[in-house]
Amino acid sequence: MKNNKRSGFKLTPQRLAILKFLEGNKEHPSVDQIYKGMIKKFPTMSLATVYNTLDTLKKRGQVKELNVDPSKKRFDPNTEVHHHIICVGCQKILDVHNEFPLDPPKIETEEFEIIGSHIEFYGLCSKCKNKKET
Numbered sequence: 001m002k003n004n005k006r007s008g009f010k011l012t013p014q015r016l017a018i019l020k021f022l023e024g025n026k027e028h029p030s031v032d033q034i035y036k037g038m039i040k041k042f043p044t045m046s047l048a049t050v051y052n053t054l055d056t057l058k059k060r061g062q063v064k065e066l067n068v069d070p071s072k073k074r075f076d077p078n079t080e081v082h083h084h085i086i087c088v089g090c091q092k093i094l095d096v097h098n099e100f101p102l103d104p105p106k107i108e109t110e111e112f113e114i115i116g117s118h119i120e121f122y123g124l125c126s127k128c129k130n131k132k133e134t
């Protein structure tokens with residue numbers, strides 16, 4: 001198999017596997033989680049490969065890096081505009097697809113052209129809430 005030079009992105013089996021792992025993945029996995037998922041199939045895959053691939057995918061707009069979880073970066077293959085809710089107990093992240101019309105005050109925004117917004121909700125998921133109550 002020849003590498004596809006046109007795209008400038010060589011789809012090695014390892015990269016393909018990372019892409020596949022992310023495709024439709026709603027868990028918002030961290031680098032560690034992606035790495036753990038990968039070494040089952042590719043025991044020789046290095047953490048650096050995972051980092052490099054994620055970096056390339058990020059630059060190509062195929063994956064979004066999220067800073068919702070303060071303890072680690074999380075990755076989202078869904079690059080459409082949406083918001084997130086995170087559980088402060090188990091760091092589970094869910095998508096929020098509602099639209100929230102925002103009207104930021106002019107004084108702060110007059111030197112900016114607003115190109116987007118991202119809302120982070122945080123709370124306790126039902127599992128973590130039950131744990132607290134019992």
Ligand SMILES: [Zn+2]
Nearest residue numbers: 087090125128
């Ligand atoms: Zn939770």
Ligand SMILES: [Zn+2]
Nearest residue numbers: 076078084095
């Ligand atoms: Zn998301």
